Amino acid sequence: MATTNAKTKTRSAYEALPLGAVKPAGWLRNQLQIQADGFTGHLEEHWGDVGPNNGWIGGQGESWERGPYYLDGLLPLAYVLEDEALIAKAQRWIEWSLNSQRADGNFGPQGPIQTVNNDLNKMQDWWHYMIMLKVFTQYEEATGDERVVPFLRRFFGFVRGTIEANPLQGWAKARGAEMALCILWLHRRTGDESLLELAGIVAEQTTDWTDVFHDFPYWRKVEEWDWTTHVVNVAMGIKAPGIRYELSGSEAERAAVHRGIDSLMTYHGQAHGMFSGDEWLSGTGPSQGVELCAVVEYMYSMEHLTRVFGEGRFGDILEKVAFNALPATISKDWTSHQYDQQVNQIVCNVAPRNWSNGPDANLFGLEPNFGCCTSNMHQGWPKFAAHLWMGDGSGGLAAVSYAPCAVSATVGGGAAATIRVGGEYPFRETVTMDVSLDRASEPFAIALRIPAWCAAPSLTINGANVSLNAVNGYARIEREWRDGDRLTLTLPMDVTTTSRNLYAISVERGPLVYALPIQENWQLLQKRERFHDWEIYPGSPWKYGLLADSAYEASEFDVPYQPFDAAQAPVRLRASGKLVRGWKMEGNNAGTPPIYPNVDGQETVELTLVPYGSARLRIGEFPLIGEREKAWKKRM
Ligand SMILES: [Zn+2]
Numbered sequence: 001m002a003t004t005n006a007k008t009k010t011r012s013a014y015e016a017l018p019l020g021a022v023k024p025a026g027w028l029r030n031q032l033q034i035q036a037d038g039f040t041g042h043l044e045e046h047w048g049d050v051g052p053n054n055g056w057i058g059g060q061g062e063s064w065e066r067g068p069y070y071l072d073g074l075l076p077l078a079y080v081l082e083d084e085a086l087i088a089k090a091q092r093w094i095e096w097s098l099n100s101q102r103a104d105g106n107f108g109p110q111g112p113i114q115t116v117n118n119d120l121n122k123m124q125d126w127w128h129y130m131i132m133l134k135v136f137t138q139y140e141e142a143t144g145d146e147r148v149v150p151f152l153r154r155f156f157g158f159v160r161g162t163i164e165a166n167p168l169q170g171w172a173k174a175r176g177a178e179m180a181l182c183i184l185w186l187h188r189r190t191g192d193e194s195l196l197e198l199a200g201i202v203a204e205q206t207t208d209w210t211d212v213f214h215d216f217p218y219w220r221k222v223e224e225w226d227w228t229t230h231v232v233n234v235a236m237g238i239k240a241p242g243i244r245y246e247l248s249g250s251e252a253e254r255a256a257v258h259r260g261i262d263s264l265m266t267y268h269g270q271a272h273g274m275f276s277g278d279e280w281l282s283g284t285g286p287s288q289g290v291e292l293c294a295v296v297e298y299m300y301s302m303e304h305l306t307r308v309f310g311e312g313r314f315g316d317i318l319e320k321v322a323f324n325a326l327p328a329t330i331s332k333d334w335t336s337h338q339y340d341q342q343v344n345q346i347v348c349n350v351a352p353r354n355w356s357n358g359p360d361a362n363l364f365g366l367e368p369n370f371g372c373c374t375s376n377m378h379q380g381w382p383k384f385a386a387h388l389w390m391g392d393g394s395g396g397l398a399a400v401s402y403a404p405c406a407v408s409a410t411v412g413g414g415a416a417a418t419i420r421v422g423g424e425y426p427f428r429e430t431v432t433m434d435v436s437l438d439r440a441s442e443p444f445a446i447a448l449r450i451p452a453w454c455a456a457p458s459l460t461i462n463g464a465n466v467s468l469n470a471v472n473g474y475a476r477i478e479r480e481w482r483d484g485d486r487l488t489l490t491l492p493m494d495v496t497t498t499s500r501n502l503y504a505i506s507v508e509r510g511p512l513v514y515a516l517p518i519q520e521n522w523q524l525l526q527k528r529e530r531f532h533d534w535e536i537y538p539g540s541p542w543k544y545g546l547l548a549d550s551a552y553e554a555s556e557f558d559v560p561y562q563p564f565d566a567a568q569a570p571v572r573l574r575a576s577g578k579l580v581r582g583w584k585m586e587g588n589n590a591g592t593p594p595i596y597p598n599v600d601g602q603e604t605v606e607l608t609l610v611p612y613g614s615a616r617l618r619i620g621e622f623p624l625i626g627e628r629e630k631a632w633k634k635r636m
Contacts, residue, residue: 009187009193009196010184010187010188010196010246010247011245011246011249011308012246012307012308012309012310012393013307013308013309013310013311013392013393014306014307014308014310014390014391014392014393014398015307015390015391015392015393016303016307016386016387016390016391017386017389017390017391017407017409018141018142019076019079019080019138019139019141019142019386020079020080020141020142020386021386021389021407021408021409022080022385022386022387022388022389022405022406022407023080023082023405023406023407023408024080024081024385024388024403024404024405025404025405025406025420025421025422026403026404026422026424026559027403027404027424027427027559027563028381028385028403028404028405029081029404030561030562031327031381031562031563031564032077032080032081032381032382032385033081034332034333034334034561034562035077035334035378035381035382036077036081036083036086037333037334038333038334038335039334039335039337039374039377039378039531040073040074040077040086040334040378041085041086041089042530043070043374043375043378043531044070044089045530046366046528046529046530046531047366047367047371047374047531048061048062049061049062049066049067049371049374049375050062050066050067050070050375054066054067055067055108055109055114056068056071056093056096056097056108056109056132057092057093057096058096060114061114062114062115062116063108063109063111063113063114063115063128064113064114064115064117064120064125064127064128065115065117065127065128065131065372065375065376066115066371066372066374066375067093067375068128068129068131068132068135069131069372069375069376069378069379070375070376070378071090071093071094071131071132071135072131072134072135072138072376072378072379073296073376073377073378073379073380073382073383074086074089074090074378075090075093075094075135075138075139075142076138076142076379076382076383076385076386077378077381077382078090079138079142079382080382080385080386090139093135094135094136094139097132097136098147098148098151101151101154101155104158104161105154105155105156105157105158105159106155106158107151107155108128108129108132113125113128116371119170119171120170120171121169121170124166125169125170125171125172126159126163126166126168126169126172126176126179127170127171127172127175129155129179130172130175130176130178130179130182131178133152133155133178133179133182134178134181134182136148136151136152136182137152137182137185137186138386140189149186149189149190152182152186153186153190153192156183156186156195156198159179159198159202160194160198160201163198163201163202163205164201167205168202168205168206170227171227171233173205173206173207173227174206174207174227174228174230174233174236174237175206175233175236175237176202176203176205176206176207176240177203177206177209177236177237177239177240177242177243178236179202180199180202180203180206180243180247181239181243181304183195183198183199183202184196184199184243184246184247187199196247199243199247200247203240203243203244203247206240207227207228207233207237207240209228209237209238209240209241209256209260210240210241210244210252210253210256211256212228212237212260213237213238213241213256213257213259213260213263214252214255214256214259214260216259216260216263216264216267218267218268218281219267220267220283221276221280221281221282221283221285221288222280222281222282223280223356224280225280226280229277229280229281230277230279230280231275231276231277231278231279231280231281231282231290231291231294232277232291232293232294232297232372234264234275234277234281234294235274235277235293235294235295235297235298235301236297236300236301238257238260238261238264238298238301238305239257239300239301239304239305239308241253241254241256241257241260242254242257242301242304242305242308242309243304243308245308245309246308254309257305257309258313261313261317264281267281267283267284268281268282268283268284269284270284270286270288270290270325270343271286271343271498271500271506271513271612271620271621272290272320272321272324272325272328272343272513272612272620273317273320273321273324273325273513274290274294274295274298274321274325275290276288276289276290277289277290277291277294278290278291278340278353278355278356278357278361279291279355279356279357280356282355284500284501285501285592286342286343286344286500286504286590286593286620286621287342287343287344287345287353287354287586287587287589287590287591287592288342288354288355289339289340289341289342289353289355289357289361289362290325290329290340290341290342291339291340291357291373292329292330292337292338292339292340292341292373292376292377293372293373293376293377295321295325295326295329295341295380296326296376296377296379296380296383297376298317298321299318299321299322299326299380299383299384300379300383302314302315302317302318302321303318303383303384303387303400306318306387306390306400307387307390310392310398310447310472310474311472311473311474312449312450312451312452312470312472312473312474313452313473315400315401315449315451315473316449316451316452316453316473316511318384318387318400318401319401319426319451319511320511320513322380322381322384322401323426323511323512323611323613324511324512324513324611324612324613325341325612325613326380326381326613327564327613327614328341328564328612328613328614328615328616328618329341330377331364331534331616332562332564332565332614333562335530335531335532336364336365336366336531336532336533336534337364337365337368337373337374337377338361338362338363338364338368338373339357339360339361339362339363339368339369339370339373340355340357340361340362340369341362342362342589343506343515343612343618343620343621344589344590344593344618344619344620344621345362345590345616345617345618345620346518346538346542346585346589346590346617346619347535347536347537347538347588347617348362348363348364348534348535348536348616348617349362349363349535349536349537349588350363350525350535351588352587352588353587353588353589354587354589357369357370358370360533363525363533363534363535364522364533364534364536364616365525365526365531365532365533365534366528366531366532366533368533384401384403385403385405387400387401388400388401388402388403388405388407388421389405389407389409389419391409392445392447394445395410395411395412395413395444395445396411396444396445396446396447396476396478397409397411397417397419397444397445397446397447398446398447398448398449398474399421399433399446399447399448399449400449401449402421402423402425402426402431402449402489402491403421403425403426404421404422404423404424404425405420405421406418406419406420406421407419407421411442411444411481412442412443412444413442413443415437415438415439415442415444416437416438417435417436417437417438417442417444417481418435418436419433419434419435419436419446420433420434420436421433422434424559424570425491426493426510426511426512427512427556427559427563427570427571428556428559429490429491429492429493429510430488430489430490430491431488431489431490431491432486432487432488432489433446433486433487433488433489434484434485434486434487435481435482435483435484435485435486435487436483436484437481437482437483439483440482440483441480441481441482441483442480442481443478443479443480443481444478444481445476445477445478446476446477446481446487447474447475447476447477448468448474448475448476448477448487448489449473449474450468450470450473450474450475450491451473451491451510451511452473453493453496453508453510453511454491454492454493454510455492455494456492457470457475457489457490457491457492458489458490459475459477459487459488459489459490460487460488461477461485461486461487461488462485462486463488491510493509493510493512493554494509495507495508495509495552495554495573496508496509497546499628499631500621502592502593502594502595503595503623503624503628504593504621504622504623504624505546505621505622505624506620506621506622507546507552507573507575507609507622509552509554509571509573512571512611512612512613513611513612513613513620514573514609514610514611514612515609515610515611515612515615515618515619515620516542516544516577516607516609516615516618516619516620516622517566517608517609517610517614517615517617517618518538518539518540518541518542518615518617518618518619519538519539519540519617520536520538520539520566520616520617521536521537521538521539522534522535522536523535523536523537536616536617538617541579542590542617542619543579543580543581543583543590544577544578544579544580544605544607544619544622545577545578545580545583545593545597545599545622545623545624545625546575546576546577546607546622546623546624546625547575547576547577547578547604547625547626548624548625548626548627548628548629549576549626549627550575550576550577551574551575551576552573552574552575553573553574554571554572554573555571555572555573555574556570556571557569557570557571557572558570563611563614564611564613564614565614566610566614566615566616569610569611569614570611571610571611572608572609572610573608573609573610574606574607574608574609575606575607575608575609576604576605576606576607577604577605577607577622577625578597578599578602578603578604578605578625579599579602579605580594580597580598580599580602580623580625581598581599581600581602582594582597582598583597583623590619593621593622593623594623595623597623597624597625599625
């Protein structure tokens with residue numbers, strides 16, 4: 001399905017729209033505003049690592065990844081919100097970098113690298129540059145600043161002249177796809193074919209993720225250091241075969257991505273759509289951790305894999321992670337976050353746990369365990385918003401996710417189109433898309449992602465039924481669209497239970513995972529001016545299993561300003577469960593859900609489940625009580 005782009009020599013199914021083409025609306029816009037009002041809009045004032053002394057704005061402080069990480073979220077947030085104050089904040093960093101470029105094309109802070117990390121060569125590294133390159137591609141798209149393309153050409157000239165003598169190492173070697181994708185971005189912008197050669201060199205120097213994912217060797221929790229089991233590297237590396245596919249068109253690269261995701265979910269999968277990693281890949285246990293950096297990087301990888309392959313699977317994963325794992329690990333007012341989240345998270349406190357991270361890794365705070373997530377978390381929502389829609393390379397548009405927004409693009413033979421997406425999906429099943437054109441009508445295609453979880457999607461256009469024929473997860477509607485057309489897409493969300501290890505189950509409805517919320521008793525651990533550290537202790541019982549024959553009844557409530565708040569959850573499920581007598585705490589966590597839960601004499605109680613992302617204490621993987629429905633029999 002991939003087409004070779006006419007102007008360039010790379011292959012991709014879709015094209016990302018320039019930053020600013022998609023404007024978030026509804027709950028998603030509110031979410032971005034909450035982020036701006038919390039950490040992202042105020043981190044510089046309260047955290048020295050990205051404050052006035054940062055090396056990337058000319059100071060003597062941290063000069064490795066933290067400044068670029070922060071900007072890689074601040075800048076897209078500023079432009080999707082069209083917030084002038086945030087734009088001005090980001091611009092200081094942009095101007096400093098542009099003005100720092102030297103005659104040889106290199107730029108950025110000079111002298112030994114200042115960082116608390118000790119696992120890098122502090123005299124020379126490529127990794128932190130890769131983040132800043134991603135910032136510049138977004139900045140150019142949003143502003144058209146004519147300084148950027150020549151700046152990047154000079155820098156890649158410097159890279160070409162030095163990268164063979166100073167090859168990618170360490171973090172940069174594991175994450176080289178991030179540089180390759182920026183080189184390919186510049187190639188598409190300029191048509192310069194010498195950039196393809198450079199992209200090939202960088203891809204060749206990058207860890208061979210294609211091999212890692214084809215014959216995946218990590219079947220159990222990993223307990224020792226390795227670049228290819230580090231959860232953030234894996235979350236980033238999954239897109240590396242996709243970037244190689246852009247260069248080569250080899251189907252072995254596409255297969256590597258799918259085999260990699262299958263293996264990760266089999267051996268390390270978690271109910272919220274990600275794999276575990278409380279530093280290294282750490283198995284399927286629901287009390288293992290997932291680092292916040294991995295959450296936002298996996299989302300960014302899914303955005304690129306959607307662009308390259310145009311397959312609905314990547315959008316399904318993107319939504320599941322964005323709507324569940326991301327909000328769950330950040331406080332509802334965006335003033336504290338975790339390093340590690342757990343699917344079964346019954347207490348967040350300073351205590352040793354079965355992981356290689358510190359005893360504070362599941363606290364909600366400013367920089368629990370380590371400050372990487374504090375600087376990197378900002379990219380999650382803004383980049384998600386920017387990739388809700390893509391171009392199909394031939395004048396059409398593709399809906400990657402149905403979160404509310406307005407997308408504007410040139411379509412067909414040159415018409416200006418805006419599509420307004422309403423409906424507060426994923427908290428509702430019906431999505432409306434209103435088409436406006438700068439002329440009466442225009443022929444072009446709209447490709448609608450049909451989620452794999454949806455058994456019976458339906459579409460009307462101006463009230464008339466239209467059949468949907470999904471190929472690789474997208475249903476393409478090609479017609480003469482008229483100004484004022486309305487598409488109404490209904491994606492019925494049935495409740496399903498997913499079998500997990502030892503017959504435990506998780507509960508899903510559409511792209512949302514549902515969890516039992518535990519009453520949260522937030523206790524202040526360290527007070528600061530604005531961003532404090534908190535422990536959370538449980539105020540209600542957590543040892544519930546779900547009955548195998550439970551009915552699940554969904555109820556809808558108003559979608560509040562912050563929908564990821566258990567007390568105001570816009571969708572709730574009623575289910576039946578029992579307290580499990582023998583379910584123990586192990587190592588300061590909920591123990592493994594028992595395979596034969598002891599519920600002798602226990603009453604059946606009605607439980608209310610809420611979206612996983614709204615409960616900061618919760619059970620998301622439940623012991624199953626009673627005779628399991630044998631789902632395979634339905635498939636035979
Ligand atoms: Zn991190």
